[in-house]
Amino acid sequence: MDLQYIGLKEINGPLIFLENVKGISFEEMVEIKLDNGQTRHGRVVEINGDLVAILVFEGTHNLSLRNTTIKFSGHAMKIGMSENVLGRVFNGLGEPIDNLGHVFVSKYLDINGSALNPVARVYPRNYINTGVSSIDGLTTLIRGQKLPIFSGSGMPHNDLAVQIVQQAKLSDEKDEKFAIVFAAMGVTNDVANYFKKSFEEAGVLDKVAMYLNLADDPIIERILTPRCALTAAEYLAYEKDIHVLVVMTDMTAYCEALREFSSSKGEIPGRKGYPGYLYSDLASLFERAGIIKDSDGSVTQIPILSMPNDDITHPIPDLTGYITEGQIVLDRELHQKGIYPPIGVLPSLSRLMKDGIGSGYTRDDHQSLMNQLFASYARVMDARSLASVIGEDELSIVDKKYMNFGKYFEEYFISQGHKSRTITETLDLGWKLLSILPKQELDRTDEMILERFYDKEEAINYFNIKDKTIIKELKKEDN
Amino acid sequence: MNKVYAINGPVVKVKNATEFTIMEMVYVGKDRLLGEVISISEDFTVIQVYESTVGLKPGEEIIATGEPISVTLGPGILTNIFDGIQRPLNKIYEKEGSFIKAGTTVPALNQEKEWEVTFKVKKGDHVEFGQEFAYVEETSLIKHKLLVPNNISGEVKTVKSDGKYKIEDVIVKVEDKYGNLHELTMVQRWPIKKPRPIKDRLPLSIPLVTGQRVIDTLFPIAKGGTAGVPGGFGTGKTMMQHQIAKWCDADIIVYIGCGERGNEMTQTLDEFSELIDPKSNKPLIERTVLIANTSNMPVAAREASIYTGITIAEYYRDMGYHVAVMADSTSRWAEALREISGRLEEMPAEEGFPAYLPSRIAQFYERAGYTQTLNNNNGSVSIIGAISPQGADFSEPVTQNTKRFVRCFWALDKELAYARHYAAINWNLSYSEYINDLSKWYNKQVGVEFLDARQKFIKLLAEENKLMEIVKLIGKDVLPDYQKLTLEIARVIRVGYLQQNAFHKEDTFVPLDKQLKMMNLILYLQKEAKRVLKEGKAFSLLLKTNIFDKVIKVKYDIPNDQLVLFDNYYKMIDEALHAIK
Ligand SMILES: Nc1ncnc2c1ncn2[C@@H]1O[C@H](COP(=O)(O)OP(=O)(O)O)[C@@H](O)[C@H]1O
Numbered sequence A: 001m002d003l004q005y006i007g008l009k010e011i012n013g014p015l016i017f018l019e020n021v022k023g024i025s026f027e028e029m030v031e032i033k034l035d036n037g038q039t040r041h042g043r044v045v046e047i048n049g050d051l052v053a054i055l056v057f058e059g060t061h062n063l064s065l066r067n068t069t070i071k072f073s074g075h076a077m078k079i080g081m082s083e084n085v086l087g088r089v090f091n092g093l094g095e096p097i098d099n100l101g102h103v104f105v106s107k108y109l110d111i112n113g114s115a116l117n118p119v120a121r122v123y124p125r126n127y128i129n130t131g132v133s134s135i136d137g138l139t140t141l142i143r144g145q146k147l148p149i150f151s152g153s154g155m156p157h158n159d160l161a162v163q164i165v166q167q168a169k170l171s172d173e174k175d176e177k178f179a180i181v182f183a184a185m186g187v188t189n190d191v192a193n194y195f196k197k198s199f200e201e202a203g204v205l206d207k208v209a210m211y212l213n214l215a216d217d218p219i220i221e222r223i224l225t226p227r228c229a230l231t232a233a234e235y236l237a238y239e240k241d242i243h244v245l246v247v248m249t250d251m252t253a254y255c256e257a258l259r260e261f262s263s264s265k266g267e268i269p270g271r272k273g274y275p276g277y278l279y280s281d282l283a284s285l286f287e288r289a290g291i292i293k294d295s296d297g298s299v300t301q302i303p304i305l306s307m308p309n310d311d312i313t314h315p316i317p318d319l320t321g322y323i324t325e326g327q328i329v330l331d332r333e334l335h336q337k338g339i340y341p342p343i344g345v346l347p348s349l350s351r352l353m354k355d356g357i358g359s360g361y362t363r364d365d366h367q368s369l370m371n372q373l374f375a376s377y378a379r380v381m382d383a384r385s386l387a388s389v390i391g392e393d394e395l396s397i398v399d400k401k402y403m404n405f406g407k408y409f410e411e412y413f414i415s416q417g418h419k420s421r422t423i424t425e426t427l428d429l430g431w432k433l434l435s436i437l438p439k440q441e442l443d444r445t446d447e448m449i450l451e452r453f454y455d456k457e458e459a460i461n462y463f464n465i466k467d468k469t470i471i472k473e474l475k476k477e478d479n
Numbered sequence B: 001m002n003k004v005y006a007i008n009g010p011v012v013k014v015k016n017a018t019e020f021t022i023m024e025m026v027y028v029g030k031d032r033l034l035g036e037v038i039s040i041s042e043d044f045t046v047i048q049v050y051e052s053t054v055g056l057k058p059g060e061e062i063i064a065t066g067e068p069i070s071v072t073l074g075p076g077i078l079t080n081i082f083d084g085i086q087r088p089l090n091k092i093y094e095k096e097g098s099f100i101k102a103g104t105t106v107p108a109l110n111q112e113k114e115w116e117v118t119f120k121v122k123k124g125d126h127v128e129f130g131q132e133f134a135y136v137e138e139t140s141l142i143k144h145k146l147l148v149p150n151n152i153s154g155e156v157k158t159v160k161s162d163g164k165y166k167i168e169d170v171i172v173k174v175e176d177k178y179g180n181l182h183e184l185t186m187v188q189r190w191p192i193k194k195p196r197p198i199k200d201r202l203p204l205s206i207p208l209v210t211g212q213r214v215i216d217t218l219f220p221i222a223k224g225g226t227a228g229v230p231g232g233f234g235t236g237k238t239m240m241q242h243q244i245a246k247w248c249d250a251d252i253i254v255y256i257g258c259g260e261r262g263n264e265m266t267q268t269l270d271e272f273s274e275l276i277d278p279k280s281n282k283p284l285i286e287r288t289v290l291i292a293n294t295s296n297m298p299v300a301a302r303e304a305s306i307y308t309g310i311t312i313a314e315y316y317r318d319m320g321y322h323v324a325v326m327a328d329s330t331s332r333w334a335e336a337l338r339e340i341s342g343r344l345e346e347m348p349a350e351e352g353f354p355a356y357l358p359s360r361i362a363q364f365y366e367r368a369g370y371t372q373t374l375n376n377n378n379g380s381v382s383i384i385g386a387i388s389p390q391g392a393d394f395s396e397p398v399t400q401n402t403k404r405f406v407r408c409f410w411a412l413d414k415e416l417a418y419a420r421h422y423a424a425i426n427w428n429l430s431y432s433e434y435i436n437d438l439s440k441w442y443n444k445q446v447g448v449e450f451l452d453a454r455q456k457f458i459k460l461l462a463e464e465n466k467l468m469e470i471v472k473l474i475g476k477d478v479l480p481d482y483q484k485l486t487l488e489i490a491r492v493i494r495v496g497y498l499q500q501n502a503f504h505k506e507d508t509f510v511p512l513d514k515q516l517k518m519m520n521l522i523l524y525l526q527k528e529a530k531r532v533l534k535e536g537k538a539f540s541l542l543l544k545t546n547i548f549d550k551v552i553k554v555k556y557d558i559p560n561d562q563l564v565l566f567d568n569y570y571k572m573i574d575e576a577l578h579a580i581k
């Protein structure tokens, strides 16, 4: 189909309006040619009789009612796919920008994808060893999961994402195919380069497809960026049997682009000006993770988002948490204490870990250890808030022990720097930490497990506790 | 011919049409997308489309069906998984592969399968609307009663003999008093937004026993009752629904995944096929039907999924079954209403939700109830609806409006969830209004001590709450011993009783008699400990005995089928306390 129209009826924000249009379809892609030879892209977002509204991805600057020619493509937006996207860099529209020429195309795919039939899914169960204790031990990442990092400005979410990508790759013993799809939305050039460099250092650059819509790129194009990236991921996973890890950053910038589009369309805004359909829109991205029966590949997503004002109830983290299978929350206080990775473990969660840990997966005591660490660390928070009122000296002996446990837990377990730990190391460390609490405080664990793993002496040695009074206290309640 | 005029997401308009009726089912465009007429004016008829409208063009045809959006009711519903408009997802998978395409048409129920039919009427019998005229064994658990449909009554003219038939086969013919002959098959259609008729509503007096202690003991729901479960993400709404769906003593479970995760539906399907119901020794899926309209499926069908589910529930209720409906999450349905309303440019009420949100919520929950069916059986529909409040803020419209129309409120708490105290039901914010209606049943079926013990638990938790205010300011050490004991017993109740581990073999489901025995044991410990304090012994010495922790772990250490072991614990308490010097 080759319908062409000259001139516009109206331009309003990123939208252009055309009159007397016939035979075009909802969400059809259009090409916009300017007099000066420039080409832009757009999508039909509303049809009202013969009046259509088109969203222009690259923005409407320099457009006038006269200087444009609109060409309808006859179909929704598709991009060309083949395994050759690996090792390449694209813009937010899926066009190569690495000067390496066109990508060989074996298939054109609709970037919106289609809803995956729940019957076609395989429930994900295999854990990915990331080497990070707070993740492997407490919020285990599962292959095929969507597990976002909730962060804030200035926190090391990019480091953590890179660390996960690098270490997860190394632990992959079996000779399975893997790939990384990276989508950047509204982040700076530095950030994109940082990722690129670390992929390079890990020697995997030829297995990475990058889709970049950087801070100074057209904002509305951002709406397409994750869709192009996920189309590539689905293609690689489901048609080429590759295990694909998708890193998308920053989802907050993506949502802001969506808000801009929505308000220009005059839609009734929801909370904080975001459109009422933000949930559905995000779901249409995040649900494109998983494993299907008909292929051996998988799509695992690690979206990164910055919480405005570190506020987890802000609509973006809030709606994300309602869709994703858990979240890894970075904590500013830990960050300020110099702890890396500053993972706030209490609000963090992996919904899929329950079926991917324990005997046959990690170790049979994993579930108990995790429950107990969470419960005990939550008690630390109570003790700390009490201490802030009455002073640490006035705390009861038990509360003091919790203060002590909290300190060690943060210094030894959470704070691990960039080196990798095996799952055994992580679990053993967890038990050692619990062993500095009185045994009867461990009320989430059954006796048999405690019998096997509770060992006060070893804890004292391991943490090199020298203070005589602490040792005395620690040993006292044993009998 | 009626043609598409305007398209805005799931909303399609037709210009100058007059023959549509409100709530009529229509097919839109060349792909025959399923839609429903939602408003009519002189200029425009507005249709909401239950499938993606990408690729739809103005000028494409819209076909009226003359029928409201309906479900197909008949054998083959159980063990199945449908989307929001009752398309069988298994069949779609077989036909089209992993991804769902718009405009797919597959009959809801298997039309080829032959069912063994046993007839309950003979030639010359008089039958009435709602009467059972035959049955088939739909699963090894559930006898599917075939009910005379759609206001038909009259004389049976022909009956096939018992044997194998397909659902569309005519098996009975009935002549009404005007001489019209009606052909009955095993299927009937029913409009999803119209409640199925009943003879009478009966008072609620029997609990829906869930095996979840905090519910059965503190905040029970009646068979035929309603409960709202609000909670921020990760607080355990879905797990709670799964737990109830697995273990509650309903006959039939209708599980509606409305706008939630695909993997959760896959998990439910897998798990329920494997899990064996302890009472019947049959896989749980044999009493279950799943409705899956996941968050990435078209928004408008979320609304339909809720009604599809409840209509199926009513249908089984009419056979005399107790049906429990899980709706996860009703907030996604409300948001779908908001989205459509927004596209219609209706005047929004609170937070963009349409003004008719409260009445829609009310109509939905009103379809619950304990009823006398048309054929004089008793059946019930209980509804448990999850609510996903924005920012975990319970003052938002969906939570508040649901609260007006449900009688159980199980408020899930972020802090409890962070500390991994599950079920994270906040005992200060939650309530059940059924307790009086159910007291007779508890007294008779479980024992008069049950509600007594419950009352004592509630009092202890309230005392703890008050004491914690003080502790937060000055610490625990300064409290007198008897108050320390109160705190310790409250801890035993919280950790040893209210908290329940869904992943633990013994703890995942706990029968009422064990619940009572656990309560009694804890209260005995309290009584005895109090006595020892009165004798002037220090609380610190009591703590040293570790007896509190032994009692906390009773939930794991005494299997559900070895309740005699409780006796040992009484001895243990006596010995431990006696040994204190
Ligand atoms: N009863 C329970 N026992 C153990 N873990 C639970 C329980 N309820 C919830 N959880 C944990 O909390 C996580 C989130 O629960 P979920 O029901 O998915 O939350 P929601 O639906 O409210 O977002 C689960 O993946 C599980 O790890």
Ligand SMILES: [Mg+2]
Pocket (backbone or CB within 6 Å): B237, B238, B239, B260, B328
């Ligand atoms: Mg949920």
